Amino acid sequence: MTRRYRYTDAELEMLLNKNATWNHTVISEPEGEEIESTLQKKAERWCKDHGYPFLSFRQSKYAQRMLPAGWPDMIIILFKKVVFIEFKSKKGRKSKEQVSMAIQFQHLGHEIHLIKTFKRFLEVINVQ
Secondary structure (H helix, E strand, O other): OOOOOOOOHHHHHHHHHOOOOOOOOOOOOOOOOOOHHHHHHHHHHHHHHHOOOEEEOOOOHHHHHHOOOOOOOEEEEEOOEEEEEEEOOOOOOOOHHHHHHHHHHHHOOOEEEEEOOHHHHHHHHOOO
């Protein structure tokens, strides 16, 4: 039996019509605004420094061809947990595809987080 990893258009429409929303909390820091790429680089550096494997996808032409629309910016492998991260600047907005992908991930039981500050990144990974 082959398992599908993507919803059909009808299945996704049905899921979205159930009033599903991307549940996330945004905690902003008062000091300066970070741009998305800088925030992502800081998170990558933190993972390298602390020995956590990760995949990070920057918005290159190659990544856009390789990944489905709305795919999260970063995947981090923590102890007994995998976390999906979408980075945005303070004023950044999610695309329709990102919201749709996040709803699918949550429906399948995975954590996906919208990160707008490095402080929030550290709270989400919550590694002691």
